[in-house]
Amino acid sequence: MALNITGRKLFVKALKEEGVDTIFAYPGGMITDIIDELYKTEGIRVILGRHEQALVHEAEGYARATGKTAVVLVTSGPGATNTITGIADAYYDSIPMVIFTGQVPLHLIGNDAFQEVDIVGMTRSITKLGVTVRNREDMGKLMKMAFQVASTGKPGPVLIDIPKDIQVTVGSPDYPKQVDIRGYHPNETVHIGQLKKAYRLLKNAKNPLILAGGGVRISGAQAELLEFATKMNIPVTTTVMGKGVMPEDSPLYIGNCGMHGRYAANKAVTECDVLFSIGTRFNDRITGDLEKFAPKAQIVHVDIASASISRNVVVDVPVTADAKIALERLVEYAEPMKTEKWLSTIAQWESEHPLSMPKSKIGVCPQAICEGINKVFSDANIVTDVGQHQMWASQFIKLKKGQEFITSGGLGTMGFGFPAALGAAVGNPERPVVLVTGDGGFQMNMQEMATAMTEKIPVVICLFNNSNLGMVRQMQQLFYGKRYEITDLAAKDGSYYPDFQKWAEGYGCKALRVTDAADVVTALETARSYKNGPVLLEFIVSPDDLVLPMVKGGTPLSDMILK
Amino acid sequence: MEKMKNRWIALYVENQVGVLAKVSGLFSAKSYNLQTLTVGTTEHEDVSRMTISVKADDVTFEQIKKQLNAMVEVIKVIDLTTIPIHMKEILYATVQGLDSVGKTEAFQIAEVFDRGGSVKICDIGEDAVLFECTLTENKNNELISLLKSQFKKVRIVRGGAVAIEAISRTNR
Known part of the structure; x- marks a missing residue:
């Protein structure tokens, strides 16, 4: 012994x-x-x-x-x-x-x-x-x-x-190999009858749509999802947590839906006749007004947690299963559908209101920063904080296979981004890590610069500095008569604290300030070439730039504010 | 809106520190309408059994069962609403300020409600009597409303329902 x-x-x-x-x-x-x-x-x-x-x-x-x-x-x-x-x-x-x-x-x-x-x-x-x-x-x-x-x-x-x-x-020195927990039995199977019912419903649809959430990523079912959608010719929209589970260059991928989703994606959710949702719990940011969510659709819901099913949205065909196990089966059934007309309708919506931002009055356009990141860091894991920059990143950053989009989706925790980026870089040093953050959220955990410097963690910090708490300011602008109470982070005389360049210098961190969209790519390339620790790229952004489309909380997805 | 109904659940849970707090915390966190909760040990000393009564519509009740099932410390959830069960609740009711007519009336009520010892007057004072009842929750409700309508000063102490599945399917 x-x-x-x-x-x-x-x-x-x-x-x-x-x-x-x-x-x-x-x-x-x-x-x-x-x-x-x-x-x-x-x-x-x-x-x-x-x-x-x-x-x-x-x-x-x-x-x-x-x-x-x-x-x-x-x-x-x-x-x-x-x-x-x-x-x-x-x-x-x-x-x-x-x-x-x-x-x-x-x-x-x-x-x-x-x-x-x-x-x-x-x-x-x-x-x-x-x-x-x-x-x-x-x-x-x-x-x-x-x-x-x-x-x-x-x-x-x-x-x-x-x-x-x-x-x-x-x-005792013993560490058991396995513990039998009598009250804990994670679901490892799928009810074939239910799954076939779900498949038949989908197969007979005229305007089918797949809504994929973070559960697809957690179960590692990205390849199966792509195969299933491609075999059946069904368009796919994602939640914010699901972003990246479909490669964004797939012609079937129509973008995120929800509060700041694409016009075409929200239209598709509203007009589809069968919504096949998998690995999402129908958070209110995805559904908007529940009464008017996917009003024409019969809904299939595949989720590993039975408690997530029929909680927010009443479901026609519930399937309690791990996304990968369910999709592996579905791939076996899959047969091509005639969805060309439906796909061209969606393409029509996309061309009516494509995602794009108007040119900013001052500073660098957030869209240009995201597109620069797409160009220079097409292999990076993208981490965000919470706020406007997060939604711009979710809209404009295009993920290829293998790239992760790491964001605080459920709780929406300001201060998440910087430390999460450090953890991502420590965990997977093979991939560059780009942090997209705002000046509000960044300040909530910027003491971690000491961690980044001492551990020499190479993270590229793209700080969108609009000197405001932009997401709340946007609500004040749109819904509260432009009464900007406590969202302006600058002093009354306009001075801003801290001076991020001097602050970074205090840590010995390489830092650059970018005020012109023409310099975005060069700045990102400079940051990319530096591998010895964090780099801070501070982009000066206009506080008047808005995240659009926007669905006001509690209203239907079809009611999008477009400009 | 579906109808709110009284429903009962039995739960087998790990007999551990904090499990009661976790189960009751679920009801407050999710705004479920908890009516009564009783807990006691079973034939296995490491397993406790709870009887929970809730007021909920069908959808919420399904959700409650699923949420309870998802807890690591919950071993089994039994929906008592749809199966034959035996259920009793202990009730003490003190009726005060009685004259001799009132006392007689109290004894009569006890007699009428009694089914083989399930209701008795177990204590008595100069102007007060104490009812001790082991009835169903519903029957106790009836007794309480009767006592309140007949007498001015009534004190109620209830234990919450305890239930077990019936052996024969016809018993209820």
Whole structure:
């Protein structure tokens, strides 16, 4: 029998057995023992962020770029509470992650001890599972459960809270290969009868449309989706989280739908007679007014989580299944359909209102920046923050096969972009990483520049600086009589803080300011040639540039504001 | 809008710290209308069973069952609305400010509602009596409304329904 070991040793052993090569960590009083154990460990890269929220976003970027379960390690109390926004973000975007929090020793729990919070209680509604390890003998089993639950079914964050005394208690060295969880049975099959019913409905449609969401990417069914749509000749629209699951040069791809979707895509959703949706939960940003969503269509909904089906949109044919398993079958059935007329109608809509922005009055046109990125970084993983720039990126950046579009879709977390970009670059150094961000969101986590510099992470930061909180300003402009309350980030005299060029210089980060659209490509090429760390490209953008089309929240998709 | 109805669910859950909070948290987070929730151990000490009564329309009720099923700590969800069950709820009702006529009336009510010991007056004072009832939730509701209509001072303590599947299909 193997010798007993401490909890901290078992912790590292578990990470090794899970194949963890990178963790995102910040030290603190209740995890000093585990941190000390990491000091003695080879083969696990420990990325020290500068704020625990950013750590979680870094882990999200890492998970998105690698497909692996990301690991975060923080201390108790404020270390733990700082992770909450990140955990919620990961939960809404189904990102596999295990967060380990330190906790005060067992005998102090409930005493309002120094840096004690009930983090398991606080995160209960935003984790798939959250447990405090109350018994050293349970530690191996609980860690295994965490990795198993986080990565299977509909993936998501799991939180394991480890009291300080558990970390040093000696116990079994065993780390199980598999844990049987009697209440957890992720769906690994598909009901063939339902699937055939769905297929027949689609096959008999005149104006069929496939709506693909992030679930297609999570299950790795991009190739199957392309094959299915191509064999059947059915156009495909995507959600924001689904962007990239269809190569954008496919003639069947008609762009994103939803609040800032393409005119043609929203028209197609409104006019189609069968909507085959897969891997989406019909978020309100996709549907607009639910009563008037896809009003002419019978709806098929394929989703791995049965709780997502018929929750927002009433569905005619529900199919509970992993997207890949369902699409593999559907590809076998697929026969070509006569959709030429429908496709030409969609093409007609596209030519009536193509996506394009009017020339900006001042600064660089956001569309020109995105097109520059398409040209210079056609192989990059694209990461965004949240706001106008995010929607412009979702509209104008064209993804080729293999490129990821990493964005905060469900929670819409400002501050997500920069750390997520760092995590994506750490996870997959083979692909360049371009961050598209705004001056509002960037400032919410820009302390991570220290992480980027110390770890020499080559990320190209495209900062769209319009000195405003643009998305809210846009709403004020369109719906609130141009009353720009607290969306202007500049001082009354017009001065702007910080001067990003000087700020970057303070970190020793290479930085350029671009004020003319003619310089976009050169700036991006310069950034591309620099491989030794981050580059900040600050594009001066007009605050009057709008994200259009726009569907006002709660109104039908057909009611698009076009100019 | 579909009709809001009372419905019952039985849940087998892991007997662990925080599971009750997670289940009840779902109801508050999603604005589901939780009526009663009882929980106790089963023949297996690591498994608890909850009986939950909710008021919901068909669509919401389906959603509640799915959401509960999705929880890692929930082992099994049983919809008690559509199967033969036995269900009882403990109810204590103190009626105060009674004269001798009122007391007699209270005893008569207890007698009328009693089915083999399911309702009795278990305590008595100078001007008060205490009802102890083990009836269905609905029958308890009836008794409560009767007591409230007959007497001025009524104190109610309810335990929430506990239910189990019937052995013979005809029993209900």
